Amino acid sequence: MKLRKIMLLGAVALGLTGLGLATGPTTVNAASSSANSTRTAISIDGQFSDWAGVPLTSGYSGSTALVDNGRYLNVYVKMKSGQGDVPAHGDYAFSIDGKTIHAWLSNTKVASGKTQAVTVTGGDYPDGTQYGIVGNGYVMNDGKNNYGEFRINLKSYGLNGTVVGKQASVTNPNIGNTATTTITNMGNHGGGSSSTATSSSTTSSVSSSSASNSSTTSSSTSAAGVISGKADSSSKATTTTSANANNDNDNLNIVIDGKFNDWKNVTLTEGYDGYTAMVSDGNYVYVYVKMKYGQVPGYGDYNFDISGKKVYVWSDNIPSSQNEGDVKAVSFTGGDYNEGHQYGDVGTGYVAQSGGHSIAEFKVDISKFGVSSMTGQTITMYNPNIGNEKVTVAGGSTGPILISGIGVVIVGFGYYKLRKAGLLTRKGRRTSGK
Numbered sequence: 553m554k555l556r557k558i559m560l561l562g563a564v565a566l567g568l569t570g571l572g573l574a575t576g577p578t579t580v581n582a583a584s585s586s587a588n589s590t591r592t593a594i595s596i597d598g599q600f601s602d603w604a605g606v607p608l609t610s611g612y613s614g615s616t617a618l619v620d621n622g623r624y625l626n627v628y629v630k631m632k633s634g635q636g637d638v639p640a641h642g643d644y645a646f647s648i649d650g651k652t653i654h655a656w657l658s659n660t661k662v663a664s665g666k667t668q669a670v671t672v673t674g675g676d677y678p679d680g681t682q683y684g685i686v687g688n689g690y691v692m693n694d695g696k697n698n699y700g701e702f703r704i705n706l707k708s709y710g711l712n713g714t715v716v717g718k719q720a721s722v723t724n725p726n727i728g729n730t731a732t733t734t735i736t737n738m739g740n741h742g743g744g745s746s747s748t749a750t751s752s753s754t755t756s757s758v759s760s761s762s763a764s765n766s767s768t769t770s771s772s773t774s775a776a777g778v779i780s781g782k783a784d785s786s787s788k789a790t791t792t793t794s795a796n797a798n799n800d801n802d803n804l805n806i807v808i809d810g811k812f813n814d815w816k817n818v819t820l821t822e823g824y825d826g827y828t829a830m831v832s833d834g835n836y837v838y839v840y841v842k843m844k845y846g847q848v849p850g851y852g853d854y855n856f857d858i859s860g861k862k863v864y865v866w867s868d869n870i871p872s873s874q875n876e877g878d879v880k881a882v883s884f885t886g887g888d889y890n891e892g893h894q895y896g897d898v899g900t901g902y903v904a905q906s907g908g909h910s911i912a913e914f915k916v917d918i919s920k921f922g923v924s925s926m927t928g929q930t931i932t933m934y935n936p937n938i939g940n941e942k943v944t945v946a947g948g949s950t951g952p953i954l955i956s957g958i959g960v961v962i963v964g965f966g967y968y969k970l971r972k973a974g975l976l977t978r979k980g981r982r983t984s985g986k
Contacts, residue, residue, distance in 0.1 A: 594619050594626040595824060596703045596845055598667045598690035603628050603701070611728030614638075618722050618731040621824075623707055623738045624687070627722055627731075629700040637661050638691050638700035639726035640670075643678045646704070648735070649718040653709050654678055657702065660691045667692040669908060672702050674709060683708050685873050688845030705846060706738065713738045806831055806838045808915045810879045810902035815840045815913065823939010830933055830943040836915040837931055837945060839901075841938065847873060848903050848912040850882075852935035853890050856916070859929045863921050864890050865898060870912075874905035884914055886921060895920045 594602050606628065608615035614631040625646065629638045643654040656679055657670045669690055674683035686709065689702025706715070715735050723730040805814050818840065820827035826843035837856075841848050850870035856863045867884045874880065880903050886895035898921070901914020923929065932942040 594621060594628075594701070596626060596687075596689055596701055598669070598692065598701075600628075600692060600699055600701060609729045609731040614727045616722065616724070616727055616729055616731045618720065618733045620720070620733045620736050621703070622736075624703045624705055625720055625722070625733070625735075626701065626703050627689075629698075629724075629727065631698040631727075633696055636698070638698050639724050641679060642724040642726045643675075644722055644724050645678075646720060646722050648706070648711065648720045649715045651711075653683075654680055655686060655702075655704050657689065657691075657700070660698075660700065662691045662693045662698070664693050664695045670700075670702065672704055674704065683710075703845065706735070711738070806913075808838065808901055808913050810881070810904065810913075812840070812904070812906070812911060812913055821939075821941050821943050823934075823941045826938045828934070828938060828941075828943050830931075830945050832918075832931065832945040835919065836899075836917055837933070838915045839913065839933065839943075841912045841935075843910045843938070846910065847871070848910045849935055849937035851891065852937040853887075854884075854933055854935045856921075857932045858918065858921065858923055859931070861921065861923065863888065863895070864892055865916055866891055867901075867914075870903050874903070874910065876905050876908070879904040882912075882914070884916065886916070 594606075603617065606617045606619060608617050608628075608630065613635040614629060616630075617628040619626045619628075627644065631638055638657070638660045640657040640660045643656040646653050646655065654675050654677060655672050656675075657672055660670060662668050667690055669688065671685055672687035672689060673681055674686035675681050687702055687704040689700060691698065691700045693699075716738055718735055719732055720735055721730050721732040806818075807814060815829060818829045818831065820829050820840075820842070825846065826841060826848075828842075829840040831838050839854070848870055850867040853864040853866035856865060863886055865884050865886050867882050869882050871878075871880055882901055882903055883897055884899035884901065885893055886898035888894050899914050899916040901912055903910065903912040905911075918929075918931075930944065930946050932944045934940060934942040
């Protein structure tokens with residue numbers, strides 16, 4: 553009877569210990585305050601104050617600035633008072649290494665005190681559409697002047713690393729000036745070199761007061777970067793602890809099914825082009841991506857570091873653009889280098905267009921990389937086309953397995969001690985004497 557009580561007490565103690573240790577996937581991806589806090593790079597986000605101090609080139613109806621930002625070019629426009637809206641057409645003609653490309657904006661008419669998003673279309677001639685959507689931007693009216701900022705993706709025009717070090721310029725005949733910059737890097741964002749004046753007009757700079765944004769545009773993330781309001785109406789859960797949510801990730805409830813609401817309370821890490829988050833369950837890592845502008849990247853690649861083992865994950869079937877509400881299933885390939893195929897198919901996911909943003913979720917089978925277990929592993933991930941900020945998960949939900957192992961050792965050790973003390977023998981004798 554004493555032995556039975558000891559074993560029962562041991563089992564209860566083990567159960568309580570298991571509850572304390574089996575805490576499930578651990579997320580360590582605290583949202584960063586600002587991807588641009590340590591450099592002069594520009595964020596195209598409808599907040600114009602980051603242009604403060606950037607030199608402007610003045611024309612007859614307004615001023616412009618051009619800033620290199622890796623494989624993107626960022627354009628700023630400030631119209632003179634009484635000169636009307638930021639030009640949507642004209643077009644914005646870019647000259648890069650002897651090649652001229654054009655970009656034009658969707659409707660730029662905005663009410664006083666408001667900010668609105670615009671899309672950028674690219675072509676080989678004014679109002680051309682050969683390159684499709686090549687960027688995004690915002691226009692704003694502060695009650696006195698109209699402002700605009702937008703970004704074009706040079707790779708969308710088929711430009712590659714041969715233009716690094718070359719001068720780029722932009723002009724719009726409806727503004728009447730030319731601003732220039734130098735392309736510094738076609739891989740990542742970096743650069744941040746300011747535009748220089750090439751017209752005979754005087755050069756000014758963006759003032760903090762004039763660039764301040766009185767936008768009423770709602771944000772899809774809080775100041776801490778937590779996802780909100782991005783799911784479709786058929787999503788399976790309203791919170792990550794909903795009883796209706798599939799509990800595939802312990803208490804996190806992440807399921808890769810093209811319905812994104814189960815990520816809504818997971819903290820995001822901000823990069824210059826978008827946000828990422830990652831969780832794990834001991835067998836898979838689950839990744840969420842939300843872009844500020846442009847499409848979720850398939851390449852880059854998604855750079856994983858599994859306790860020192862570096863692998864790369866990418867997809868070649870992510871669509872170049874989607875209509876609002878579209879959801880597409882995609883697969884992912886793994887390799888030992890960018891766009892490598894060594895590990896074959898390693899994951900699946902979905903990419904969608906929701907709320908004006910390209911979003912994606914996917915899972916990666918860590919065992920495909922020859923990693924037998926996630927126990928004790930620290931995994932980081934980033935994609936340079938989203939940002940250089942890494943998201944991290946530690947280990948997986950291996951607590952119950954670990955506790956089971958400890959239980960076997962404790963029970964075995966207890967049996968040995970009791971037998972050595974003669975308790976088991978005495979208990980046997982008492983039983984046989986009944």
